[in-house]
Every structure is written in C-alpha cells, then in structure tokens.
Amino acid sequence: MADLNQTQREPAPEEPRLDGQPGDRELVERAQQGDGAAFAMLVERHQRQLYRLALRMTGSEADAQEVLQEAFLNAYQKLPLFRGEAQFSSWLYRIAANSALMRLRRKRRAPDTLAEQPLELAGPRFSAEGYLEPASSSDWSQRADEKMMSGELGAAINKAVADLPDDYRTVFLLKDVDGLSNEDIANALDLTVPAVKSRLHRARLALREKLGEFFDGAK
Amino acid sequence: MTTQIHHCKECVDLLGEYIEGTLSPERAKALEDHLSTCPPCITFVRTYRATRKLCRHALATEMPKELMTSLTSFLGKHVPGFPCTKSETAAPSLATTADSGPKKV
Numbered sequence: 565m566a567d568l569n570q571t572q573r574e575p576a577p578e579e580p581r582l583d584g585q586p587g588d589r590e591l592v593e594r595a596q597q598g599d600g601a602a603f604a605m606l607v608e609r610h611q612r613q614l615y616r617l618a619l620r621m622t623g624s625e626a627d628a629q630e631v632l633q634e635a636f637l638n639a640y641q642k643l644p645l646f647r648g649e650a651q652f653s654s655w656l657y658r659i660a661a662n663s664a665l666m667r668l669r670r671k672r673r674a675p676d677t678l679a680e681q682p683l684e685l686a687g688p689r690f691s692a693e694g695y696l697e698p699a700s701s702s703d704w705s706q707r708a709d710e711k712m713m714s715g716e717l718g719a720a721i722n723k724a725v726a727d728l729p730d731d732y733r734t735v736f737l738l739k740d741v742d743g744l745s746n747e748d749i750a751n752a753l754d755l756t757v758p759a760v761k762s763r764l765h766r767a768r769l770a771l772r773e774k775l776g777e778f779f780d781g782a783k
Numbered sequence: 784m785t786t787q788i789h790h791c792k793e794c795v796d797l798l799g800e801y802i803e804g805t806l807s808p809e810r811a812k813a814l815e816d817h818l819s820t821c822p823p824c825i826t827f828v829r830t831y832r833a834t835r836k837l838c839r840h841a842l843a844t845e846m847p848k849e850l851m852t853s854l855t856s857f858l859g860k861h862v863p864g865f866p867c868t869k870s871e872t873a874a875p876s877l878a879t880t881a882d883s884g885p886k887k888v
Contacts, residue, residue, distance in 0.1 A: 603864075696795075705829035721837060
C-alpha cells in the first residue's frame with residue numbers, strides 16, 4: 565500500500581491562479597473546516613484528470629467510476645491528515661491510484677506492485693557497432709498526418725497499445741496521451757521518476773516499431 | 784569525460800529526455816551534433832515524435848458528463864454540505880467561469 569503521508573514531494577505554491585479562482589490550498593483549508601462547497605470545487609477541478617488515471621489503470625469505465633467515487637470520498641475523510649506538504653493533486657492521484665490497484669487486486673488482475681516484470685518489447689535494431697539497421701529507419705512520419713483520421717490506423721494504434729505490458733501501457737497513456745508529469749505519474753504509481761522515464765521510452769520505441777510495420781504494410 | 788555521441792544506439796537511448804527538454808545542455812548538443820551527420824537518426828526522431836502525436840490523437844479521452852453527474856450525486860449523499868447540483872455550488876462552475884472571466888469567491 566502506498567504511503568499517503570506526503571513527505572517525498574517538494575512543497576509547491578498553488579496560488580494565486582490566473583483564472584481568479586481560489587487555489588487548491590485555500591479550498592483545502594476551507595474544506596478542512598467543513599465547507600462542502602469548497603470540496604465540491606476541488607472535485608470539479610480535479611475529476612477529469614483523476615478519471616483518466618482511473619480509466620488508464622483499470623481499463624474499464626465502470627471501474628473508473630467506482631474508483632473515482634471511492635477516491636474522492638476517501639480524500640474527504642482523510643482531509644484532516646493533509647498537511648499541505650505536497651500538492652493536493654499529487655496527494656489525490658496517490659489515493660486514486662491506490663484505490664484502482666486495490667480494485668484490480670480484488671479482481672486478481674494486478675501484480676502485487678508495478679515493479680519489474682520480465683518482458684520482451686519490440687524496439688529498433690542496431691548493428692554490432694551500434695548503428696541503426698535500415699529496417700529501423702524507414703521514414704513514415706510524412707504519411708502520418710495524411711493517415712491521422714484513418715480507421716485502420718486507429719485500430720492499429722489501439723492494438724499496439726493494448727499489446728504493451730500493463731505497467732508500460734499505463735505510464736505511456738498517462739504521460740503521452742493525458743499529459744501528466746513524470747513526477748505525478750511516479751507518485752501515483754509508486755515508481756521512481758527514472759523508472760517512469762525508462763518505461764515511457766521503451767513503450768514509445770515499441771509503439772514506433774508497430775506503427776512502422778503498419779505504414780510499411782500500407783505503402 | 785567526453786560527451787560525444789558516436790553511435791545511433793546512444794542517440795536513441797537519449798531521445799526521450801531530448802524531446803522533453805530534460806537532457807543536459809552538453810548531452811543535447813552532443814545529440815544534435817550526431818543528428819547533423821546521421822540521416823537514419825533524423826528519421827528516427829521524426830517517427831518517434833510522430834508516434835506520440837498519432838497515439839495522442841487516437842486515444843485522447845474525456846470524462847463522460849453522465850459520470851460527472853453521478854459522481855456529484857454520490858458525493859452529495861456522503862459529504863456534508865456538498866452541493867448536489869451546480870446551481871447549489873457556492874462558487875460557479877470552473878468550466879463556466881473560465882469563459883466568463885475571473886470571479887472572486
């Protein structure tokens with residue numbers, strides 16, 4: 565179970581916001597004093613990103629819905645323990661990630677941790693001297709824009725991403741599709757930032773290979 | 784210690800940090816020097832970037848409105864003072880205030 569005591573993150577000033585709304589810190593303080601409307605504003609502000617995290621981890625909209633309910637309720641109940649040493653959003657991600665992991669374990673779909681799993685991921689091929697093999701350097705990037713709306717390409721992407729190992733897929737989706745920071749992903753998934761970067765890079769390399777195969781086959 | 788990059792493999796290993804701008808200036812310069820003399824690596828960078836762009840386009844998702852409604856309803860039952868509808872919220876919805884300009888609460 566991940567530690568919810570927010571000691572590993574640097575404090576970050578969360579105010580003032582450019583949109584004139586109160587910052588998270590102010591809303592948290594108000595919610596800690598029993599202001600339900602302030603908590604509602606925190607929910608409104610963070611629910612979309614939390615939904616993406618829950619969806620990416622569980623792979624199911626129904627599970628994501630339950631994770632979201634559980635995570636926000638849990639956060640409300642633990643609010644008196646939040647001391648503001650970390651960003652509220654990071655604290656919230658961690659609670660939601662724990663909830664998603666527990667749900668997956670109950671369904672026996674998750675490993676005990678997101679630690680290293682043996683795997684073979686596709687990647688570029690190099691010569692013995694470390695130079696790229698010609699097959700790894702076909703330039704399909706110019707055709708990518710033309711094919712952007714193609715249903716076939718969409719299906720190929722979905723399959724390639726689905727074929728990634730769970731923990732690599734989750735990191736890739738959270739970072740490259742949903743735009744979370746490496747730090748937030750590491751915090752939520754109980755990984756180090758270098759581990760996040762490594763999985764992300766390997767996932768991108770594997771997906772690049774698969775897309776290369778798609779475009780080569782579509783010539 | 785030399786920062787020169789001799790082989791494509793080293794270049795590929797650094798690409799993730801390079802495109803995120805987190806590589807040290809010395810390593811970024813060494814990588815760019817390698818790219819200036821290595822067409823296969825230039826192609827590799829292009830397709831690496833295109834991979835991210837295509838996946839983002841194909842897989843981006845939004846939280847369904849019905850789910851927002853059911854979450855609000857759920858929390859309204861369990862959190863004292865939690866407004867069950869947006870009109871009950873003390874502060875206006877962030878989505879609407881973003882359009883109508885800053886508003887102090």
